[in-house]
Amino acid sequence: MVEAEAMGLIALGAGLAVGLTGLGAGIGEQSIGAAAIGAMAEDPKFFGKGLLMTVIPESIVIFGLVVALILLFVF
């Protein structure tokens, strides 16, 4: 029973790790994406840089995913 509760909490933690980092990345990306689209609208040469800048906040989701995987498979 105790083990099942612990597993549940680990799963909840893993979910939060991915979910909250996804939310944070989304909040960060909304402005970066809008600015990138604005810059590209004026000069299409900004496409590469704009895309790169937009996906930078995605790295935080990867950290979240790593934490989730550690929670699920190491503990």
Next chain:
Amino acid sequence: MCGLFKTPAYAYITARVRARKRKLIPKETYPKLLNMQLPEIIRFIEESEYKKDVDELSAKFKSIDLLEHALSRSLGASYRKLMDISRGEVNYLITEYMRRWDVWNIKTVLRGKYYGASEEEILNCVVSAGELHYPELELMVKKESIGDVIASLEHTPYYPVLTNYEGGMLNKIEDELDSLSYTRLLDAVGGSPGEKFFLKFIKTEIDIKNLKMLFRLKKAGVEREHVQNILITGGLELKESDLTRLSGLSFPELVHSLDGYSYWRSISDVVSDKMTTLMDVDTKLDAHLMNYASQISHYYPLSILPVLDYVLSKKIEVDNLRVIARGKELKLADEIIRSHLVM
């Protein structure tokens, strides 16, 4: 939380205006333009960001007139684009700031009608950059009399002021229209950190407009009562009491009483009580305003301030190109043209 949803709108428009500002002619290019002859200047402008406007107007105008109209058209199109690509709060602020062009156009049409100018002549002088679009301005110009023009503006915020027109000279309602555009703008600005600087800028702009008028009117020896009616209240440093005091002074007294204001640093080297031309003062005051807008545009990158910086820089670029082209046409010395450039 509300700011979270406003941020992308500001991020989009500020990225666009910063990219647009990069395309403006850098100030290092103006000395090169001064070394060119008029045909070369026209060719330079034809090959720049103004190409589309020059091409579209080339069948209708030639030489310097083509240049003038292309510059005005580009200015109007740039400002309209800003209104079209923005939304929400930033769009509201830009629209309110651009009302000055509505006022400009209404004044142009009324003056044109007053002096009996042709429809084409009036339309050549309007800049469709405000809330009134070109087709609406065309309809206005087609009206027979000043009364009809005023009646056609019934749905606009300018109508209550325009109904005060009782015939004769237009200067009274023109001054009231100017005041109205600034009053509306001051009321429209909110309390966010970026908007606080925007408000400060507008108040500085009012001060500079008042200073320019004070210099002109006092140089012409106009009496206090008339001066006071023309000045706009709501400035940053020139409060109502300052305006009352300054408008009662003679020109030499006015010059000597300005050293207590921050604007004095910008104009002190060109102002004296024996000065003959006021062009240098206007240029210095415009440069002060441009530098101030440029300086504050970096304070809050996701606000109206970078947009304001672009709006002002674009206007100054158009004015500078016009000064160079007209100066070259009139064969003025390079030094004189240079002194009238806002840099």
